[in-house]
Amino acid sequence: MKLINPSECPPQNPSFSQASIATGRTVYLAGQIGMDPGTGTLAGDDVVAQTKQIFENVTCILAAAGSSLERVVKATIFITDLADWPEMNSVYAEYLSGHAPPKSTVEVSGLALGARVEIEFTAEA
Numbered sequence: 001m002k003l004i005n006p007s008e009c010p011p012q013n014p015s016f017s018q019a020s021i022a023t024g025r026t027v028y029l030a031g032q033i034g035m036d037p038g039t040g041t042l043a044g045d046d047v048v049a050q051t052k053q054i055f056e057n058v059t060c061i062l063a064a065a066g067s068s069l070e071r072v073v074k075a076t077i078f079i080t081d082l083a084d085w086p087e088m089n090s091v092y093a094e095y096l097s098g099h100a101p102p103k104s105t106v107e108v109s110g111l112a113l114g115a116r117v118e119i120e121f122t123a124e125a
Contacts, residue, residue: 006064009057010035018061027065027123031078032057033115047084047116051091054119059095062123069095071124075103078118082107088117 004019004027019029034043034050035057043053055069062068079088085105092103111118 004061004065006060008037009060009064010037011040019065021065021125025125026073027062027067027071027121027125029058029061029121029123031076031118031120032061033112033118035113042113042115045116047079047088048091050115050117051088051119054117055091055095058119058121062121065123066125067123069123070099072096072099072101072121073124074101074122076120077103077105078108078111078120079105080108080111080116084116092119 002021003017004021005017009018016030019027021027032054034053035041036043036053037057043049059069062071075092077088077092079085082105
């Protein structure tokens with residue numbers, strides 16, 4: 001297994017890595033919130049800004065793992081208010097246009113740093 005922690009992406013939590021590659025073919029990303037790598041804080045208060053930042057961060061992490069958004073095979077979305085789902089899903093569709101991997105969405109009572117959305121991805125290496 002290879003752990004992925006690119007320095008140009010948001011700082012990692014010391015209790016987990018940003019992603020891992022198992023058996024050389026699958027990349028498992030930690031759940032990502034919309035943290036701005038330059039400030040270490042959330043990219044904004046709204047679900048659109050946070051979702052866009054998640055995809056920017058994930059693009060960086062996947063590239064460091066030798067993968068890309070086009071190679072995502074599954075996504076799990078955690079959102080604090082399902083009323084925000086249409087806005088989040090609109091941004092999701094922008095980044096995964098023409099590529100629709102399976103996804104699950106779960107409403108949760110809270111997320112780290114007060115984030116409104118967190119997305120966990122699995123991709124091919």
